[in-house]
Amino acid sequence: MADSRSQTKGWGGIKKPPxxxxxxxxxxxxxxxxxDCASLEHIFKSDWxxxxxxxVASTLSVLQETPIPIVICDCDASSGTxxxxxxxxxxxxxxxLFIVASRLADERLWAEALHLGAWDVLAKPFDAEEVKxxxxxxxQHWQDRHGVHxxxxxxxxxxxxxxxxxxxxxxxxxxxxxxxx
Numbered sequence: 001m002a003d004s005r006s007q008t009k010g011w012g013g014i015k016k017p018p019x020x021x022x023x024x025x026x027x028x029x030x031x032x033x034x035x036d037c038a039s040l041e042h043i044f045k046s047d048w049x050x051x052x053x054x055x056v057a058s059t060l061s062v063l064q065e066t067p068i069p070i071v072i073c074d075c076d077a078s079s080g081t082x083x084x085x086x087x088x089x090x091x092x093x094x095x096x097l098f099i100v101a102s103r104l105a106d107e108r109l110w111a112e113a114l115h116l117g118a119w120d121v122l123a124k125p126f127d128a129e130e131v132k133x134x135x136x137x138x139x140q141h142w143q144d145r146h147g148v149h150x151x152x153x154x155x156x157x158x159x160x161x162x163x164x165x166x167x168x169x170x171x172x173x174x175x176x177x178x179x180x181x
Contacts, residue, residue, distance in 0.1 A: 024069055024143055025049060027135060028096070030059050030085060031074040036101070036124060040072070043128045048135065056085050063089060068096050069142035070135060072122065075102035075109065086116055097138040101126070 025048045029040055032052065040050050051068070053059040062068065071089065073082040082100050089095045097119040102109055105123035113121050119141075120134050 024146075025139065026051060026068045026070070028053060028059060028062065028068045028071045029074075030054075030056075030071060031081060032072075032101070033074070036074065036126070039126045040131070043126060043131050044135075047132075048139075056081060056088065059085065060088055063092055063096065067094050070099065070119075070138050071096045072099045072101050072135075075100050075104075076124070082113075082118075083116065086113075086118060090117055097142055099134065099138065 027040065027044065027048050028051045029037060030053050032040065037050070037052050044050055051062070053062065059071070063071075071085070073085050075082045086098050089098060098117065099120050099122055100109065100113045100118050101122045101124055103124045105121050110121045119138050122131060122134060
């Protein structure tokens with residue numbers, strides 16, 4: 001696992017993956033141990049890129065430079081780190097969705113985290129299906145917040161509408177644009 005971590009070091013303590021400026025499938029894991037990091041990388045495989053940060057400072061450096069949709073912060077790393085991280089990222093102009101991960105993910109932690117503004121809480125050791133579900137929903141929310149799907153839909157409709165107008169001289173109905181009868 002040391003190799004994986006060494007590949008993620010560099011910019012502000014973290015290596016910037018290629019194409020990060022436009023990616024919507026980035027998870028920034030803060031303070032995970034090597035086993036948690038390996039678990040997240042295995043769970044996400046090719047669906048999400050996992051970047052690892054060990055400190056609040058390096059995480060904030062990355063987030064100030066690049067919009068990353070999801071941060072998973074290890075609650076067990078050190079006392080108060082997740083609260084400090086949540087406070088600090090909430091001040092960013094475009095804060096990521098924040099997920100707390102803990103071996104003691106009970107109702108008290110969940111209530112506190114949500115009350116303070118976290119997106120959700122994940123129990124460790126990670127359950128692959130639960131992690132995928134939570135991160136998928138968070139990722140969808142991030143994309144909706146940034147109009148990713150709306151702009152793609154407008155582009156597709158414009159392309160389809162242009163083809164239809166060329167062929168018929170009329171703009172297509174919604175059903176024709178979306179392939180419905």
